Amino acid sequence: MRTYDRFFETEILTADPLSLVRLLYRGAIDSVASAKQHLMAGRIADRGRQIAKAQAILDELTRALDPAAGGEIARNLRELYDYMQRQLNQANINQQAGPLIEVESLLRELLTSWSEISKQPTAQPMKEYVPLSMAG
Numbered sequence: 001m002r003t004y005d006r007f008f009e010t011e012i013l014t015a016d017p018l019s020l021v022r023l024l025y026r027g028a029i030d031s032v033a034s035a036k037q038h039l040m041a042g043r044i045a046d047r048g049r050q051i052a053k054a055q056a057i058l059d060e061l062t063r064a065l066d067p068a069a070g071g072e073i074a075r076n077l078r079e080l081y082d083y084m085q086r087q088l089n090q091a092n093i094n095q096q097a098g099p100l101i102e103v104e105s106l107l108r109e110l111l112t113s114w115s116e117i118s119k120q121p122t123a124q125p126m127k128e129y130v131p132l133s134m135a136g
Contacts, residue, residue, distance in 0.1 A: 018118040025111040028057040032104040036097055051092045058085055
């Protein structure tokens, strides 16, 4: 295992729930940015893999939503994640950069918002978040 991979694994395993959400956003942003590069270079398979990775992260974020506790915010996030999924599908099917640019922008805005939330001293702690891929 490479040093970076070990560092990233340690970061994930020791992160609090808010940090995990931010890590997921960062991973999705990186995947969308990579998909854009592959699109421009004509690397179809690589583009598809990166879009699939971003979609898997959005799926994980969607499954982590708790509509009962999150109310309107959870509903709005679910709709936004669904919209981004559709945009990623369009980008992949139509080989267009526009939807990728939009999704990347939305993810960056969400990351900024979650980062601001984590800085608030009065922020309510989230219930423990365990990615479904790590749940037993």
